[in-house]
Amino acid sequence: MLYKRIIFALLFFEGNFYLSRNFRLQKVGDIDWIKKNYDFGKTCNSLDELIILNVKKNSNINDKKVFFNTIKRIKKNFFLPLTLGGGIRNFEDAKEMFEKGADKVVINTLFYNNFLEIEKIANTYGNQASTLMIDYKQDKDNQYFCYKNSGQEKAEPINKFFIEKINKCLCGDVIFNSIDLDGSGMGPDINFIISQVFKKFLKPTLLMGGFGNSSHILKALNIKKISGIVTANLFNFLGNGLVDCRKNILIYKKYLASFE
Amino acid sequence: MKKIIILNCNFGNIDSVLNAVDYLGYKPIIVSNFKKKIEGSHLILPGVGNFFYASKKVIEFELKEKIDTFLKNGGFILGICLGMQLLFSKGKESGEAAGLNYFNGKCEIFKKASSNKLPLPHIGFSEVYHPDTSLWNGIKNPSDFYFVHSFRIKEIKKNSDDLKIGFSSYGEKFISYIEKKNIFGVQFHPEKSHNNGLKLLKNFFELNAL
Numbered sequence: 001m002l003y004k005r006i007i008f009a010l011l012f013f014e015g016n017f018y019l020s021r022n023f024r025l026q027k028v029g030d031i032d033w034i035k036k037n038y039d040f041g042k043t044c045n046s047l048d049e050l051i052i053l054n055v056k057k058n059s060n061i062n063d064k065k066v067f068f069n070t071i072k073r074i075k076k077n078f079f080l081p082l083t084l085g086g087g088i089r090n091f092e093d094a095k096e097m098f099e100k101g102a103d104k105v106v107i108n109t110l111f112y113n114n115f116l117e118i119e120k121i122a123n124t125y126g127n128q129a130s131t132l133m134i135d136y137k138q139d140k141d142n143q144y145f146c147y148k149n150s151g152q153e154k155a156e157p158i159n160k161f162f163i164e165k166i167n168k169c170l171c172g173d174v175i176f177n178s179i180d181l182d183g184s185g186m187g188p189d190i191n192f193i194i195s196q197v198f199k200k201f202l203k204p205t206l207l208m209g210g211f212g213n214s215s216h217i218l219k220a221l222n223i224k225k226i227s228g229i230v231t232a233n234l235f236n237f238l239g240n241g242l243v244d245c246r247k248n249i250l251i252y253k254k255y256l257a258s259f260e
Numbered sequence: 261m262k263k264i265i266i267l268n269c270n271f272g273n274i275d276s277v278l279n280a281v282d283y284l285g286y287k288p289i290i291v292s293n294f295k296k297k298i299e300g301s302h303l304i305l306p307g308v309g310n311f312f313y314a315s316k317k318v319i320e321f322e323l324k325e326k327i328d329t330f331l332k333n334g335g336f337i338l339g340i341c342l343g344m345q346l347l348f349s350k351g352k353e354s355g356e357a358a359g360l361n362y363f364n365g366k367c368e369i370f371k372k373a374s375s376n377k378l379p380l381p382h383i384g385f386s387e388v389y390h391p392d393t394s395l396w397n398g399i400k401n402p403s404d405f406y407f408v409h410s411f412r413i414k415e416i417k418k419n420s421d422d423l424k425i426g427f428s429s430y431g432e433k434f435i436s437y438i439e440k441k442n443i444f445g446v447q448f449h450p451e452k453s454h455n456n457g458l459k460l461l462k463n464f465f466e467l468n469a470l
Contacts, residue, residue: 002378002430003385003404045454048385048406075279081406081452082276101275103308103408103452126309128381128408172381172408204379227384257385257404259454 003257004221005048005228006246007206008237012086013056015066019234021183023135023151025055028234031070038239044078045259046243048228051131053106054086057150068100075101083131089113091120098125104172108133109148111169112155122170130171132203134158136192137179144192151179160197167202175230178209185212185236188220188229198225206230211237214245221255262465263300268292269307269317277306277340280451284462294321298330302465306451307342311351311367311411314342315358324360334469336442341409344438344445353411362443363423365416365435372431381410382430388448390426390437395444395463403456405448407436412447442467 011018011025017034018025034040044050052074054067067086075082084097085106094105094117107130110117121130135151136144136158144158156162166174178189188210198205207220208230220229231237237245250256264286268274274290281288281304291298305327307314318324327337339347346359351367359367373380387402412434416425426437428447436447444464450457 001387002382002407005384075275077283079276079280079283079452079454079457081408081449099275101279103276124309124313126381127410128383129308172383202379204381204383227379259404259456 002227003048004226004255005206006046006217006242006256007049007051007228007230008043008047008242009051009053009208009230009232010234011053011055011232012067012070013054014063015070017234018055019183020055020232023179023182031073034234038234041077042240043237043242044074044080046246047080048257049081049083050074050078051083051085051106051230053084055150057087059087064096071101085131085133091117091124094121094125094130098129104129104131106131106133106175107171108135111171112148115169119170127170128172131173131175131206132166132169132171133175133177133208134166135177135179144195144197147179158197160200163197163201167200172204173206173227174203175206175208177230181210183233184210185216185233186210187212187216190219190223193220193223193226201225204228208232214248217245218249218252221249221253262286262302264288264465265298265300265303266290267298267303267305267323269305269314269321269323274306276449276451277304280458280461281465284458284465286465294323294326298326298335300330301335301469302467303327303330303335303337305337305339305343305346307340307346308408309342310353311342311345311359312354312357314346315351318346318358318360327360331442334442336464336467337444338464339443339445340451341447341449344447345411345413347438347443347445348413348416351411363413363416363438363440363445365413367411367413369411370431370434371414376431378431381408382412383408385453386428386430386436386448388426388428388436391424391439393424393439394467395439395460397459397463399456399459399463405436405446405450405453405456407448409447 083104084102204227428436
């Protein structure tokens, strides 16, 4: 049987990690600060995967150097799948991430602007190597729309054509990230994922946005088609937060793998 | 003296494997120049990606001949993910292609995933039911390991006594572990499977020459 996944996403910007609230960033601290104050090791050992996104736009060579140095330090002591992303505009950007230790890369704007580059990534690294992140929100008429460029630019409506387009995309996981619930801790957008439009969706589905405690996570994992959840909520889940959350969920349901 | 070799054939990144080997206290040698023969005690063939592409590299680098000599000299090989698939005779990803042919089986796409409404690729932790052999010392049965793949080997022909197999399931049962004498293969990623994975790799490096 395949277990469901709890994935943590760290947001990186110029040497520090940040919290995000409705896509607005608040500084938390650098890797040493997080390690010291939040027992980062404990968290990593109870995660199914880790995502690290470099959220600085148009990163220069120095920004990338700082980012990849941090990745190198994290990779040294933790043995879990690592997905890297942020600013991937073409195959070469993705290649650089793989060469610096990514097992998978997150693509977002590329999906709307340059579909062929995703094929190029798949041909070299396999379909599973790209994780598609769809940032979305509801407009005034309750219609769901996806957004590109860090949630700033409205892209297209999430309807059956859009779902077909994702099904055809040579990617593995798809993360649906709610801009409205981002960092709110108010609970996940379950209604979105169980809506009719997802009936024919074929990819592994990850839900992101709104997770504030273990009952929120359990609520999402209870949905059959959800393969896992992603949270970037540093304050709620670091330290003992995720370790306890994993234990709590395992008491109710054998949804998650056990790491000895 | 243990001499660990990691083959870098340009299919997928070897960084995670390298980190794990390093963490376990070994100093691996990365081989990406295939002009010379492969000399060492333990060889890791990692790989993520496409069987067809990897098969072309196997031919281009004359890997079969080199690994044959390595095995004849008593070395141990561990194929990981695509590396395990390549130990079999045939793959059908992006067209039919030949593997290294140490095991007689075909690597094909998960057939029952779509009828069971399971998404592909198979990504995440799954249980591995494993044989009770040295590589599994100190690891519970079953144990959870990280998988990421769309293609699998369902069965193997010509069973023999020294062939040991481990299974997992994703809509259907498939081979997630195989060993025969000094040849080992894992469909999952021990280097991304927390402590269970580290234990398995440690057990592999502790195997002593035949």
